[in-house]
Amino acid sequence: ADVFISAHPNAGLPNAFGEYDMEGPEMATHIGEWARAGLLNIVGGCCGSSPAHIEAIAKAVEGVAPRVPPTLEPAMRLSGLEPFNVDKDSLFVNVGERTNVTGSKAFARLILNGDYEKALDVARQQVENGAQIIDINMDEGMLDAEAAMVRFLLLIASEPDISRVPIMIDSSKWSVIEAGLKCIQGKGIVNSISMKEGEAEFIERAKLCLRYGAAVIVMAFDETGQADTYARKTEICARAYKLLTETVGFPAEDIIFDPNIFAVATGIEEHANYAVDFIEATRWIRQNLPHAHISGGVSNVSFSFRGNDAVREAIHTAFLYHAIQAGMDMGIVNAGQLGIYANLDPDLKERVEDVLLNRREDSTERLVNFAENVKGGAKERVVDLAWRNLPVGERLSHALVQGITEFIVADTEAARLESARPLHVIEGPLMAGMNVVGDLFGAGKMFLPQVVKSARVMKQAVAHLLPFIEADKQAGDAQSAGKIIMATVKGDVHDIGKNIVGVVLGCNGYDIVDLGVMVPAQKILDAAREHKADIIGLSGLITPSLEEMAYVAKEMQRQGFTLPLLIGGATTSLAHTAVKIEPNYEHPVVYVKDASRAVGVCTQLLSKDMRDAFAAEVRADYAITRERHLKHKSDTVRLKLAEARAHKFNIDWSRYTPPAPGQSGVHVLKAYDLSKLVDIIDWTPFFASWELHGKYPKILKDEVVGVEASKLFADAQAMLQQMIAENWIEARAVFGLFPANTVNDDDIEVYTDESRTQTLMTWHNLRQQMKKPQDRANLCLADFVAPKASGLKDYLGGFVVTTGIGEDERAKAFEAAHDDYSAILFKSLCDRLAEAFAEHLHLRVRKEFWGYANEEALPNDDLIAEKYQGIRPAPGYPACPEHSEKAALFEVLDATAAIGVELTENFAMWPGAAVSGFYLSHPDSQYFAVAKIERDQVEDYAQRKGWDLETAERWLAPNLAYSI
Numbered sequence: 001a002d003v004f005i006s007a008h009p010n011a012g013l014p015n016a017f018g019e020y021d022m023e024g025p026e027m028a029t030h031i032g033e034w035a036r037a038g039l040l041n042i043v044g045g046c047c048g049s050s051p052a053h054i055e056a057i058a059k060a061v062e063g064v065a066p067r068v069p070p071t072l073e074p075a076m077r078l079s080g081l082e083p084f085n086v087d088k089d090s091l092f093v094n095v096g097e098r099t100n101v102t103g104s105k106a107f108a109r110l111i112l113n114g115d116y117e118k119a120l121d122v123a124r125q126q127v128e129n130g131a132q133i134i135d136i137n138m139d140e141g142m143l144d145a146e147a148a149m150v151r152f153l154l155l156i157a158s159e160p161d162i163s164r165v166p167i168m169i170d171s172s173k174w175s176v177i178e179a180g181l182k183c184i185q186g187k188g189i190v191n192s193i194s195m196k197e198g199e200a201e202f203i204e205r206a207k208l209c210l211r212y213g214a215a216v217i218v219m220a221f222d223e224t225g226q227a228d229t230y231a232r233k234t235e236i237c238a239r240a241y242k243l244l245t246e247t248v249g250f251p252a253e254d255i256i257f258d259p260n261i262f263a264v265a266t267g268i269e270e271h272a273n274y275a276v277d278f279i280e281a282t283r284w285i286r287q288n289l290p291h292a293h294i295s296g297g298v299s300n301v302s303f304s305f306r307g308n309d310a311v312r313e314a315i316h317t318a319f320l321y322h323a324i325q326a327g328m329d330m331g332i333v334n335a336g337q338l339g340i341y342a343n344l345d346p347d348l349k350e351r352v353e354d355v356l357l358n359r360r361e362d363s364t365e366r367l368v369n370f371a372e373n374v375k376g377g378a379k380e381r382v383v384d385l386a387w388r389n390l391p392v393g394e395r396l397s398h399a400l401v402q403g404i405t406e407f408i409v410a411d412t413e414a415a416r417l418e419s420a421r422p423l424h425v426i427e428g429p430l431m432a433g434m435n436v437v438g439d440l441f442g443a444g445k446m447f448l449p450q451v452v453k454s455a456r457v458m459k460q461a462v463a464h465l466l467p468f469i470e471a472d473k474q475a476g477d478a479q480s481a482g483k484i485i486m487a488t489v490k491g492d493v494h495d496i497g498k499n500i501v502g503v504v505l506g507c508n509g510y511d512i513v514d515l516g517v518m519v520p521a522q523k524i525l526d527a528a529r530e531h532k533a534d535i536i537g538l539s540g541l542i543t544p545s546l547e548e549m550a551y552v553a554k555e556m557q558r559q560g561f562t563l564p565l566l567i568g569g570a571t572t573s574l575a576h577t578a579v580k581i582e583p584n585y586e587h588p589v590v591y592v593k594d595a596s597r598a599v600g601v602c603t604q605l606l607s608k609d610m611r612d613a614f615a616a617e618v619r620a621d622y623a624i625t626r627e628r629h630l631k632h633k634s635d636t637v638r639l640k641l642a643e644a645r646a647h648k649f650n651i652d653w654s655r656y657t658p659p660a661p662g663q664s665g666v667h668v669l670k671a672y673d674l675s676k677l678v679d680i681i682d683w684t685p686f687f688a689s690w691e692l693h694g695k696y697p698k699i700l701k702d703e704v705v706g707v708e709a710s711k712l713f714a715d716a717q718a719m720l721q722q723m724i725a726e727n728w729i730e731a732r733a734v735f736g737l738f739p740a741n742t743v744n745d746d747d748i749e750v751y752t753d754e755s756r757t758q759t760l761m762t763w764h765n766l767r768q769q770m771k772k773p774q775d776r777a778n779l780c781l782a783d784f785v786a787p788k789a790s791g792l793k794d795y796l797g798g799f800v801v802t803t804g805i806g807e808d809e810r811a812k813a814f815e816a817a818h819d820d821y822s823a824i825l826f827k828s829l830c831d832r833l834a835e836a837f838a839e840h841l842h843l844r845v846r847k848e849f850w851g852y853a854n855e856e857a858l859p860n861d862d863l864i865a866e867k868y869q870g871i872r873p874a875p876g877y878p879a880c881p882e883h884s885e886k887a888a889l890f891e892v893l894d895a896t897a898a899i900g901v902e903l904t905e906n907f908a909m910w911p912g913a914a915v916s917g918f919y920l921s922h923p924d925s926q927y928f929a930v931a932k933i934e935r936d937q938v939e940d941y942a943q944r945k946g947w948d949l950e951t952a953e954r955w956l957a958p959n960l961a962y963s964i
Contacts, residue, residue: 001069002069002070002071002072003069004041004042004067004069005039005040005041005042005067006040006041006042006043006044007031007034007039007040007042007043007044008043008044008045008046009027009030009031009045009046010045010046010047010048010049011023011024011027011045011046011047011048011049011053012026012027012048014047014048019048020047020048020049022048023052023053024049024050024052024053024054024055024056024057025056027045027049027053027056027057028053028056028057028059028060029060031043031057031060031061032057032060032061032064035060035061035064036064038065038067038068039067040061040066040067041066041067043057043061044057045057073087074087074251074252074253074291075087075088075253076215076253076254076256076293077187078133078166078186078187078188078189078215079166079185079186079187080163080164080165080166080167080185080186080188081160081163081164081185081186082164082165084132084133084165084166086293086329086330087253090329092320092324092328092329092330092331093132093133093329093330093331094130094131094132094133094330094331094333095131095132095133095134095135095168095295095330095331095332095333096123096126096127096129096131096133096134096135096332096333097126097135097297097299097332097333098122098123098125098126099119099122099123099126099134099135099136099137099152100135100136100137100170101137101138101139101140101143102137102139102140103137103299104122106122107119107122108140110122111138111140111143111148111152112140112142112143112904113902113903113904113910114887114902114903114904114907115902116151116152116155119152120152120155120156120159120162123136123156123159123162124159124161124162127161127162127164127165131165132165132166133165133166133167133168133189133330134162134165134167134168135168135170135191135332136149136152136153136167136168136169136170136180137170137171137191138152138171138176139170139171139172139173139176141546141572141573141576141580142573142575142576142579145171145173145176146173146175146176146179149169149171149176149179149180149183150179150180150182150183153167153169153180153183153184154183157183157184157185163185166186166187166188166189167180167184167186167188167189168188168189168190168191168217168332169181169184169188169189169190169191169214170191170192171191174205177190178208178212181209181212181214182212187213187214187215188214188215189214189215189216189217189256190209190214190215190216190217191217192216192217192218192219192258193205193206193209193216193217193218193219194218194219194220194221194222194240195221195222195223195236195239195240195243196219196221196222196223196225196518197223198223199243202240202243203243203247203248206243206244206248206250207248209250210248210249210250214254215254215255215256216250216254216255216256217256217257217258217295218237218240218244218255218256218257218258219258219260220232220233220236220237220257220258220259220260220281221236221260222236222239225516225517225518226260226517227259227260227281228260228262228274228277229273229277230276230277230280230281230284233259233260233277233278233281234281234284234285234288237257237259237281237285237289237292238288238289240255240257241255241257241289241292251291252289252290252291252292253291253292253293255289255291255292255293256292256293256294256295256330257285257289257292257293257294257295258294258295258296258297259278259281259282259285259294259296260278260296261274261275261278261296261297261298261300261301261319262274262278262300262301263300263301263302263303263304264301264302264304264315264355264356264364265304265305265355265363265364265367265368266304266364267304267364272358272363272364273358274301275301275319275322275355275356275357275358276356276357276358278296278323279322279323279326279328280326282294282323282326282327282328283326283327285327286326286327293329293330294323294327294328294329294330295328295329295330295331295332296323296328296331296332297331297332298316298319298320298331298332298333299312299316299332299333301315301316301319301356302315302316302319305371308371310348311348311352311367311370311371314344314345314348314349314352315352315355315356316333317341317344318341318344318349318352318353318356319356320333320341321341322353322356322357347370348370351363351366351367351370352367354366354367355367388407392411392414392415392418392429393415393428393429393432394429395407395411396408396411396412396415396429396430396433396461397429397432397433397436398433399411399433399457400430400433400434400436400437400454400457400458401433401436401437401454403454403456403457404457405456405457405460408457408460408461408464409460409461409464411461412425412430412460412461412464412465413464415428415429416464416465416468421472422465422468422469422472423465423469423472423607425461425465426461426462426465426481426603427603427604427607427610430458430461430462431599431600431603433454433458434454434458434597434599434600435597435600437454455506458599459506462481481510481511481606482510482511482534482535482602482606483510483511483512483513483531483532483533483534483535484505484510484511484512484513484533484534484535484536484537484566484602485513485515485524485527485528485531485533485535485536485537486498486501486502486512486513486514486515486537486539487514487515487516487517487519487523487524487527487536487537487538487539488516488517488518488519488538488539488540488545488569489518489519489521489524489538489539489540489545489548489549489552490518490519490520490521490548498514498537498539498568498569501537501539501568501592501598502514505598505599505602510602513527513531513533515527521548521551521552521555522555524536524538524552525552525555525556525559525561528561528563533563534563534564534606535563535564535565535566535602535605535606536552536556536561536563536564536565536566537565537566537568537592537598538552538565538566538567538568538569539568539569540569540572545569545572546572546576546580546581549567549572549581550580550581550584552565553565553581553582553584553585553589554584554585556585556587557584557585557586561585561587562587563587564587564588564589564590564605564615565581565585565587565588565589565590566590566592566598566601566602567581567589567590567591567592568591568592568593568594568598572591573591574591574593574621574625575625577589577590577591577622578591578621578622578625579625582622588605588611588615588618588619589618589622590605590618637770637771638769638770638771638932638933638934638961639769639770639771639778640769640934640936641767641769641934641936641937641940644767644768644769644778644937645745645746645767645778647772647777647778648745648767648777648778648779648780648783649777649779649780649783649784649924650777651783651784651922651924653786653787653790653792654790656786656792656922657792658786658792658793658794658795658921658922659795659850659851659852659921660793660795661737661795661797661849661850661851662848662849662850662851663737663848663849663850663851664736664737664738664739664795665736665737665738666734666735666736666892666893666894666898667734667735667736667849668732668733668734668898668899669731669732669733669734669841670730670732670899671730671731671732672730672731672732672733672837673731674723674724674729674731674803674833675724676840677731677803677833677836677837677840678720678724678836679860680836680839680840680860680863680864681832681833681835681836682696682832682835682836682839682864683696683697683713683832684696684699685832685835686716686828686829686832687699687709687712687713689828689831692705692708692709692712693705694709700713712825715825716825716828716829719822719825719826719829720829723826723829727806728806728810728826729803729804729805729806729807729810729830729833729913730803730805730806731801731802731803731805731833731837732801732802732805732898732899732900732901733799733800733801733802733837733841733899734799734800734893734894734895734898734899735797735798735799735800735801735841735845735849735893735919736797736798736799736892736893737795737796737797737845737849737850737919738750738751738752738760738795738796738797738798738892739751739753739754739756739793739794739795740785740794740795740796741756741785741786741787741788741790741792741793741794742782742783742785742786742787742788742794743762743787743788744944745767745780745782746764746765746766746767746780746782746944747762747763747764747765747782747944748762748763748765748781748782748785748796749761749762749763749788750762750763750796750798750892754793756788756793760892761888761889761891761892762888762944763781763782763796763885763888763889763918764882764885764941764944764945765780765781765782765880766780766880766881766882766930766933766937766941766956766959767779767780767930767933767937768780768928768929768930768931769931769932769933769934769937769961770931770932779879779926779928780930781873781879781880781918781920781925784871784920784922784924784925784926785920785922795850795921796918796919796920796921797845797850797918797919798889798892798893798916798917798918798919799838799841799842799845799872799893799915799916799917799918799919800889800890800893800895800899800901800909800914800915800916801834801837801838801841801914801915801916802834802837802899802900802901802909802911802913802914802915803830803833803834803837803913803914804830804834804901804910804911804912804913804914805899805900805911807826807827807830807911807912807913808911810826811823811826811827814826827912827913830911830912830913831912831913833913834913834914834915835915837915838872838915838917839863839864842870842872842919843856843863843868845919846868846869846870846921850919850921852869852870852921853868853869853870856868856869866927869921869923870919870920870921870922870925871919871920871925871926871927872917872918872919872920873917873918873920873927874915874916874917874918875889875907875916875917876907877917878927878928878929878930878931879927879928879929879930880918880930881930881956881959882941882955882956882959883907883908883955884907884945884955886903886907886909886916887903887907889916889918890903890916895916901914901916930959931959932959932960932961933956933959933960933961934961934962935962938952938953938956938960939952941956
């Protein structure tokens with residue numbers, strides 16, 4: 001270590017009375033040995049040492065030379081729990097990439113579902129597979145990235161087999177990076193900083209990285225954009241190196257350059273030299289920027305061949321071979337999926353290297369053809385013209401999918417002659433063919449070059465149709481393809497996807513105005529006005545782009561635009577578009593999943609015959625997808641929280657003895673007999689879910705819906721019998737009965753045992769605040785459990801039930817058979833059975849396990865009507881509307897391990913056919929609605945939960961009586 005060392009030990013270990021028995025001479029002997037071994041610079045004493053001890057130590061080290069720290073060779077010295085040094089003699093460093101929500105759908109799903117334990121397994125597997133550093137990224141539009149990053153890093157810290165390696169904190173948001181830096185042990189890496197927002201911001205963030213003690217990845221882009229050529233890569237890296245080493249004082253050995261690895265073999269000519277430019281820029285950095293390192297996201301280079309793991313692995317292996325030879329010393333890779341260069345198939349290696357090194361003009365086409373054999377097995381290529389006997393519409397679709405131009409003009413003309421208008425050929429068979437291409441590409445069954453070939457086929461077809469379309473225009477009854485403004489939004493430099501979309505749309509006769517990358521909102525809108533655009537298309541890859549897209553939508557609304565807005569890019573989604581973007585703009589906002597679908601979307605948006613119906617369909621889909629945040633605010637008069645608590649439900653606890661459970665603790669039921677649940681199914685909500693309104697059984701004879709209700713009921717009965725007879729699903733339950741008391745007016749403490757000294761969980765509740773008549777209380781569920789101060793020993797229960805084990809697989813089977821009716825019917829029955837199971841289990845708890853109502857004998861109708869003692873309130877329902885309380889309940893019951901029911905990040909249960917809640921036994925306990933609450937209760941709730949106010953307001957948003 002190149003630092004001074006100080007030793008201040010205790011005088012041994014304390015004895016039974018907390019005193020120290022080691023005398024000064026003995027202590028001095030040990031310290032003297034350390035000093036003579038050349039280990040120390042400063043010595044002293046701590047607990048148990050006295051002036052006599054210090055005197056003895058001083059004599060022991062008198063005349064001993066202090067330690068001289070060595071001068072170390074420059075090297076990047078990282079650490080987790082263990083040191084990890086990267087110097088000129090180090091081998092290539094693998095950075096595990098699977099703990100990245102943007103790069104791994106499986107990891108993203110685990111994080112979004114709150115399954116951090118399984119997410120830790122992903123990190124563990126990366127380390128076991130050879131990752132020497134793990135890259136962690138939480139940039140997902142529907143995720144609180146800062147909270148997720150902190151939570152995951154803190155969990156990693158308690159897992160030595162993971163935390164032994166250094167951490168790379170990866171985010172496009174500086175706040176997330178800084179939050180992560182505060183959590184990691186040892187010395188990690190920041191991924192990344194850049195000069196895209198200017199030198200001042202770059203220098204400021206570099207100084208913070210230095211202060212936190214982290215190495216840093218520097219992306220090769222600046223104020224004018226991302227470096228995509230050798231000249232730009234070397235120029236930007238040299239400038240950044242100079243600023244870091246001379247202005248910031250950043251150690252050169254802690255600088256890692258990422259000169260940008262882009263996809264090759266995309267079918268676009270400008271991309272052909274991307275790999276060569278990276279490799280040569282790496283060589284230049286090694287030669288001209290002393291001690292700096294080079295890294296990159298290796299999987300980017302093979303993006304064109306997603307879905308073909310064999311070819312991707314070969315590309316990664318060959319690319320790394322050449323890049324490492326040039327000086328690349330670390331990279332973000334899947335450590336378990338790298339091949340051995342010497343073992344690559346010679347023919348595959350030749351074609352891969354032709355692409356990577358840009359050795360042949362036809363290298364992309366040769367690799368694509370070879371890739372088909374690698375994926376599906378080599379087959380003799382025979383020209384099969386049987387498809388020429390298909391109807392013309394199917395021939396056009398086949399030509400588009402296969403990229404065949406030989407017959408496209410003749411087939412397009414044949415289709416035109418069969419159509420009323422030439423535009424119908426585009427809107428019909430050609431659009432249908434492009435949608436097939438989109439489906440295949442999305443499934444990994446087509447590659448980017450093939451999509452571009454399909455677009456070229458489309459271009460020839462459209463070129464043939466254009467004179468006829470122009471003639472239609474002159475006749476006044478036809479519509480042109482349209483002009484589209486396209487841009488990667490401000491703060492984002494990724495444009496491959498946008499460019500592909502531009503190629504596809506351009507080949508379909510659309511006039512594309514591409515504004516490039518990092519385009520501010522106002523520039524986009526100004527261009528739309530200048531060019532009299534018909535559509536605006538926004539693209540982005542990083543998470544902050546989602547916020548920028550929402551801002552563009554707001555500005556379009558504010559400035560009076562009426563154009564459709566298209567949203568696309570890897571980080572975008574249907575859900576985010578529906579929840580965060582579409583509500584900001586009253587005109588069509590459409591999420592476009594991939595390039596091939598863009599044609600169909602634009603055609604429908606600009607077709608006077610189709611646009612209204614299409615826009616209405618999109619709005620309906622979004623309405624189903626998103627939660628409705630805008631609700632009417634009640635003008636009810638409300639009390640202060642202190643006043644509401646003073647007006648709580650009054651129970652004379654001196655005259656009540658809470659019943660103790662007969663069978664306390666946690667109980668698990670599996671493979672429960674479904675036939676026991678059938679008789680207590682509440683059928684009224686079942687019919688309502690099918691939009692048949694009326695109370696069962698009267699609805700079966702209703703004059704309006706009776707016939708359809710009876711048919712539906714008959715189908716349900718038949719399927720229900722089959723579900724039970726063939727064990728389509730399994731019913732499971734976990735429940736527990738525990739000692740409990742109310743504290744702090746509105747909270748209920750749940751205890752481990754009758755000593756009531758150790759708290760299992762605290763169930764936080766909310767109180768009604770609406771002003772009521774004097775004889776009506778402001779209710780809270782805590783009112784029905786005896787206060788701790790009363791001295792009474794009260795109890796409560798908790799439960800989770802499901803009838804959804806096996807539901808998802810069976811529903812998918814129906815959907816795969818295109819039997820939507822049976823799929824919906826089946827899911828509806830699973831939901832009804834779950835509710836019936838909850839009711840049935842509550843009955844058994846009252847009569848058997850808790851036993852406070854062992855004489856109860858109610859008919860099914862009364863059970864459904866809940867005419868019994870006690871209630872089973874569920875988090876998320878009106879009496880306890882805040883969903884996060886499920887988390888503590890699930891932890892106490894260990895519900896996921898016990899019965900396989902999981903909570904998502906937003907505390908929804910999976911499988912969906914599940915019910916959870918609590919059991920209260922007091923005779924006066926009742927259901928009610930908390931309704932709207934005021935800020936003082938929200939602040940109080942936040943304090944009780946350990947939240948900040950913003951978090952509480954987010955989770956309580958539907959119940960807020962004020963605007964935020």
